[in-house]
Amino acid sequence: MEKLVKxxxxxxxxxxxxxxxxxxxxxxxxxxxxxxxxxxxxxxxVGFAPGGSADLLARLVQAPLSESLGVPVxxxxxxxxxxxxxxxKVAKSPADGYTIGMGAAGAMAVSHLLNPKGTPYKVExxxxxxxxxxxxxxxxxxxTLPVRNMADFVAYVKQTPSATFGTSGVGTSNHLIxxxxxxxxxxxMAHAPYKGATPVITDLMGGHIAMTVDNITTAASLVQAGKVxxxxxxxxxxxxLLPGVPxxxxxxxxxxxxxxxxxIFGPRDxxxxxxxxxxxxxxxxxxxxxxxKKLAEFGSEPVGxxxxxxxxxxxxxxxxxxxxxxxxxxxxx
Numbered sequence: 665m666e667k668l669v670k671x672x673x674x675x676x677x678x679x680x681x682x683x684x685x686x687x688x689x690x691x692x693x694x695x696x697x698x699x700x701x702x703x704x705x706x707x708x709x710v711g712f713a714p715g716g717s718a719d720l721l722a723r724l725v726q727a728p729l730s731e732s733l734g735v736p737v738x739x740x741x742x743x744x745x746x747x748x749x750x751x752x753k754v755a756k757s758p759a760d761g762y763t764i765g766m767g768a769a770g771a772m773a774v775s776h777l778l779n780p781k782g783t784p785y786k787v788e789x790x791x792x793x794x795x796x797x798x799x800x801x802x803x804x805x806x807x808t809l810p811v812r813n814m815a816d817f818v819a820y821v822k823q824t825p826s827a828t829f830g831t832s833g834v835g836t837s838n839h840l841i842x843x844x845x846x847x848x849x850x851x852x853m854a855h856a857p858y859k860g861a862t863p864v865i866t867d868l869m870g871g872h873i874a875m876t877v878d879n880i881t882t883a884a885s886l887v888q889a890g891k892v893x894x895x896x897x898x899x900x901x902x903x904x905l906l907p908g909v910p911x912x913x914x915x916x917x918x919x920x921x922x923x924x925x926x927x928i929f930g931p932r933d934x935x936x937x938x939x940x941x942x943x944x945x946x947x948x949x950x951x952x953x954x955x956x957k958k959l960a961e962f963g964s965e966p967v968g969x970x971x972x973x974x975x976x977x978x979x980x981x982x983x984x985x986x987x988x989x990x991x992x993x994x995x996x997x
Contacts, residue, residue, distance in 0.1 A: 700937040702761060705736040708928075709754055709765040711747030712832055713860030717879035717962070718747075721796060721926050722766045724958055728949035733941075743859040746833025747771035748783065751929075755789035759931040761938035764793065767929045770836035773982045777989055778835045787982070791934035792974040794946045795927040797964040800899035801841055802883040802906065804892040806871045814849075814895050814915040817875070821851045830856040830864040830873040837924045838877040840988050841898055845877070847992040848917050868892060879924060880905055880963035898922045905963040925967070927974060939971050 706729075710722045722739050730737040742750035751771040757763035772790065775783045803814070811817045821827050829846075831839040834857045846853055856873055858864045861882055867873050869891050877898065884905040887894040894909045900921035902911060912920040928946060930939065947968040949955055959966050969977070988994070 698937050700761060700935070700941040702733055702735045704762060705738050706733065706761065707763045708737055708739050709750040709763065710739060710741050711743060711745075711750030711766070711771060712741065713743045713862045714741050715882070716832065716861035717799065717881035717924075718766050718768060718926055720881055720962065721964070724955060724962075725796065725946060725949045728952055728955065729945055732945040732948060744833075745859075746775065746836040746839070746857070748775055748785075748833075748835075751775075751790075752784045754929060755785040755931055757931050759791075759933045759935065761930065761934065761942070764928055764930045764942065766796075766926055768837055768924060768926050769981060769985060770833065770839070772927075772929065773978060774835045774837070774840060774985045774989070777982065777986050778994065787978075789932045791930040791932060791939060792971055792978060793928040793930055793934075793939055794943045794971065795925055795967040795969050795974045795977065796946065796950065797959060797962075797966050798923050798925045799962065799964045800880045800897045800903045800923050801838060801877050802880050802887070802897050802903075802909065803842075803845065803875065803877055803895045803912070804868065804883050804887065805875045805895060806868050806873070807891060807893055808871055809874055809893065811893070811895070813910075814912070817895055818849050818851055821853060821874075824874075826854075827874045828854045828856050829875040829877075830858055830867060831876060832861045832864055833857050833859065835994075837922075838879070840985065840992070840994060841922045841924075842875075842877040843992045843994050844922065844988050845898070845912060845917065845920070848920070865892070884963055903963050904960075943971055 708722055710719050712718050719741060726737050726739050742753060747768060747770050750765055751767060754763060754765035776787055805811060811820050829842055831842060861878060864876050868876055880903055886892045887906060894906055896912045896915045897903050897909055898912055900913060950966040950968040
């Protein structure tokens with residue numbers, strides 16, 4: 665067999681010399697013929713109110729995606745149920761590429777764990793397209809709260825049974841991060857779920873709730889303006905946006921590391937050419953200098969992974985959240 669291969673090499677080289685150009689042309693033409701080109705506007709559903717981190721990220725990629733696809737990409741805010749309402753709309757949309765959604769851990773990795781029979785969709789009802797970015801979260805409190813750090817906060821909660829924390833919905837990542845933190849601190853607080861991050865912040869600044877865990881994208885400017893107090897970040901390292909704020913690990917919760925993420929999903933069975941086109945254009949959008957600059961201002965790290973990698977990540981992420989729910993004994997309210 666080895667002798668045969670040696671004898672065939674000169675012939676193969678000749679054939680390759682003639683055929684490489686034809687193969688390249690053929691590959692380009694096939695790829696060009698298979699590339700999906702939308703013929704009408706694309707809806708990008710966001711499961712939270714305007715002004716939150718998911719909304720800001722969606723609007724950041726909206727313009728470059730519209731430009732590269734050649735059709736308008738319209739951001740639609742569909743708040744409620746921790747992002748589940750928007751996720752359900754995506755799941756029940758035709759798998760034609762004209763409806764996609766911004767998803768995070770709550771709707772995409774947690775909801776079915778908390779309420780497998782009540783969630784109107786299954787995790788299998790989506791096609792992962794790309795993870796856009798990750799960000800730290802920040803433990804923030806109302807500005808009048810008489811605390812300076814996590815130790816003060818624990819003492820305050822123990823002395824104030826009526827203290828309440830708010831989140832953008834039951835089962836959202838900020839809800840579970842808060843529950844995990846409280847569990848590890850050995851304290852209890854009543855939970856007030858809202859329909860998005862913006863109303864949570866409004867009530868926090870007004871003193872109607874004591875604490876929330878918010879994405880650093882929206883929290884940093886409020887902290888810097890003195891409208892809320894930051895006690896700790898939930899990532900393993902400090903954030904450049906709030907360098908003076910310690911991590912929860914530094915505050916006594918050894919090993920605590922729970923950032924958040926956002927990604928783009930389509931309905932189940934979204935055709936491969938559609939997935940590949942969205943992925944390609946969104947990865948290109950994340951690489952734009954102006955987008956990278958804005959993401960840094962948001963305290964976000966761009967990701968831009970392949971659909972297959974994103975799908976694998978989701979499997980592991982759901983396992984992680986299942987452990988969180990069990991250890992913190994989180995239930996639907």
